[in-house]
């Protein structure tokens with residue numbers, strides 16, 4: 001299971017959206033080209049994304065988790081933590097990368113910190129979590145190297161929820177960084 005913060009703590013004033021509106025945004029996101037592309041590749045890899053694969057819920061955990069992927073179950077979008085269509089699109093792309101990783105690697109073990117780190121690096125890189133505009137909204141203005149810095153920050157945040165990474169998250173992230181950052185499958189290159 002992975003849980004992902006969408007908005008970082010520098011962006012604390014989220015109020016979310018209603019479940020109804022959230023469901024509408026999910027349906028709309030499913031039509032976006034990159035989300036469709038990822039779903040197609042999941043289907044081709046033998047992991048179908050059925051109607052119930054993506055659930056719109058309100059989450060009550062501390063720490064403003066925006067979405068999560070649950071192995072063998074699907075994706076949860078926390079409607080009380082998403083603000084815009086762009087948030088939903090990006091969250092779905094991120095979680096679908098986790099689902100894709102789970103699907104293609106029979107031996108992927110989320111309790112293994114290096115495996116989890118690798119999937120977070122890929123999800124952060126390929127979902128657009130750290131595209132420049134989103135970073136600006138979070139108040140991070142440094143330009144050079146901002147994307148990789150942003151991905152690293154968010155990978156560590158996601159790994160902090162994994163007890164198997166305790167105290168070792170950064171070391172594991174760095175050990176797999178190059179391989180996983182450059183692995184852009186199923187995309188030819190990062191979109």
Ligand SMILES: [Zn+2]
Pocket residue numbers: 002003004094098119120123158
């Ligand atoms: Zn993630």
